[in-house]
Amino acid sequence: MKNADFQNRILALVEAILEQNSIISKAYPDSRLVDIGFTSMDMVSLMLGVxxxxxxxxxQSEITPENFQSVETLELMIVNQFQSGRVP
Structure with a gap:
């Protein structure tokens, strides 16, 4: 799976949460999630969605503010999980 696939899938999840909250904001890979309107509950929804x-x-060790800063940081964490063999 290409990294672009990961990124597009994560962006779709982020945009779905924004839409659900009626937040009109464009999400970009480097957008800080809190800056585009994400709350702590949205972060939980995003984690479950991912x-x-x-x-x-x-x-548990990967559920950190650093990994959930942006689509890019989340993508990096997911790619690392797949590359390390932690994901079947």
Missing amino acids: EAEFNFTIP
Whole structure:
């Protein structure tokens, strides 16, 4: 799977949450999620959405503010999980 696929899938999840909250904001790979209107509950929704979308459980050690800063940081964490073999 190409990194662009990961990024597009994460962006779609972010945009769905924004739309659900009636937030009119464009999400870019480097947009800070809090800056475009994400709350802590949105972060939980995003985490669960990522787990469902990519069919794996995010390790507790990876659920950090740094990994959930932007689509890019989230993508990097997911790619690392797949490359390290932690994801079947």
